Amino acid sequence: EIVLTQSPGTLSLSPGERATLSCRASQSVTNNGLAWYQQKPGQAPRFLVYGATRRATGIPDRFSGSGSGTDFTLTISRLEAEDFAVYYCQQYGSPPTWTFGQGTKVEIK
Amino acid sequence: EVQLLESGGGLVQPGGSLRLSCAASGFTFRSNAMSWVRQAPGKGLEWVSGISTDGGATYYADSVKGRFTISRDNSKNTVFLQMNSLGAEDTAIYYCAKMGPNNGWYEAFDIWGQGTMVTVSS
Numbered sequence: 157e158i159v160l161t162q163s164p165g166t167l168s169l170s171p172g173e174r175a176t177l178s179c180r181a182s183q184s185v186t187n188n189g190l191a192w193y194q195q196k197p198g199q200a201p202r203f204l205v206y207g208a209t210r211r212a213t214g215i216p217d218r219f220s221g222s223g224s225g226t227d228f229t230l231t232i233s234r235l236e237a238e239d240f241a242v243y244y245c246q247q248y249g250s251p252p253t254w255t256f257g258q259g260t261k262v263e264i265k
Numbered sequence: 266e267v268q269l270l271e272s273g274g275g276l277v278q279p280g281g282s283l284r285l286s287c288a289a290s291g292f293t294f295r296s297n298a299m300s301w302v303r304q305a306p307g308k309g310l311e312w313v314s315g316i317s318t319d320g321g322a323t324y325y326a327d328s329v330k331g332r333f334t335i336s337r338d339n340s341k342n343t344v345f346l347q348m349n350s351l352g353a354e355d356t357a358i359y360y361c362a363k364m365g366p367n368n369g370w371y372e373a374f375d376i377w378g379q380g381t382m383v384t385v386s387s
Contacts (some may be wrong), residue, residue, distance in 0.1 A: 191373035193310075200360055200377040201302075201310065212366065212375060244310055248373050252324035254300065254312040 158183055158247050160257035168265040175232040177260045179245035184225045189249025192221055192230045195259075196241045204243075205230065232262075240264050267291035267376050269361045274381030277351055281385070285346040287361030287378055294342040295319075298364040300374060301335065301346050303357035303383075313359070314346060317370060328354075351385045358382050 159182040169175055179190070188208040193201040203212045205221035208228055218233040232239055245257040273285040287299070300315040314335040315324045323335050334347040344361060359381050362374035 187371065189371055189373075193374075195310075200379050201374075203373065203375045203377075206366065206373040206375070246310075246312075246373065248371060251370055252315070253326065254315065254374075256310040256312065259309045 157253055158185065158250055158255055160245055160247060160255055162243075162245055162257035162260045164260060165258075166261045166263060168263050169235055170265045171235050171237055173235050175230075175235055175239070175262055177230040177232075177243055177245075177262070179223075179228040179230070179257050181226045181228070181247060185228075185247045186249030188224055189247055190221075190223070190228050191246045191248060192219075193244045193246065194239075194241045195244065201244065235262070267363070269363060269376060269378035271359065271361050271378045271381040274359065274383045276384045276386065278387050279352055279385055281351050282347070282349045283351065283383060285348065285359055285361075285381060285383075287344045287346075289342045289344070289361075289363070292363065292376075295339040296368045298370055298372065299335075299337060299344045300362045300364055301344075302360045302362055302374065302377075303355075304360070304380075305354075305357040308357075311357075315364070316344065318368070322370075348383070351383075353385050356383060356385050 163178045190208040192205040195201045242259045270288045301313040316335045332350045337344040361378040363376040364372040365375035
C-alpha cells in the first residue's frame with residue numbers, strides 16, 4: 157500500500173503570500189494518479205486537482221499542481237482569505253486502495 | 266445540480282450495526298464508481314470502501330474488511346454502507362463520494378456529500 161506523507165504539518169502565511177505544500181509517496185504513483193483536496197471546518201472536502209496537474213472545474217488558477225513519480229506539490233500563488241484551510245493529497249493510481257496524506261493546515265500568520 | 270445526500274447516521278452501541286445510504290442526483294449514477302470516506306473527530310480522511318459501476322467489484326480498507334459491506338442500487342441512484350460489529354474506532358463523519366471526473370475505476374473523488382455522523386458509544 158502506498159503511504160503519502162505531507163509536509164509541513166502547518167504552514168503559517170499571510171494573505172498575498174505563496175503557499176507550497178508537499179506530498180511524498182512511499183512508492184511511485186501510477187499514471188500520476190494524485191489528487192488534492194481542500195477542507196474547511198465543518199465542510200466536506202472540495203476537489204481541487206487531479207492527475208497531479210489538472211485543475212478541477214471551477215478551481216481558480218492560483219491553485220496549481222505539479223510533480224510526478226513520488227514527489228508532488230500543490231502551490232497557491234497568492235493566498236486569499238478563503239484559502240486558509242486544511243489540504244489533503246490522495247493517490248488513486250493504484251486501486252484497490254485510495255490513500256490520503258495526513259493533511260497540511262494553512263493558517264493565517 | 267450534482268448532489269450526494271447521506272443519511273442513516275446516529276448513535277449506536279458497541280457491537281451494533283448501522284446502514285448508511287447515499288442518494289445521488291444530477292449525474293448518470295450508473296456510470297460512476299462510488300466510495301465511502303470517513304473522518305474521525307479532529308483527524309484526517311480515511312478511504313473506507315469503493316464499488317464499481319455495476320456493483321460487481323467492491324473493495325475495503327483493512328480496518329473495516331469483514332465488518333462493512335458496500336452495495337448500490339442503480340435503479341434508485343443510491344449507494345449503501347452496511348456497518349456491523351461497530352467499535353469506538355468507527356466513530357466518524359462518513360462521506361459518500363462520486364469517483365471522477367471521468368467514468369473509470371482509477372479516479373479521484375470529484376463530488377462529495379455533506380456527510381453523516383456515526384457515533385459508537387454505550
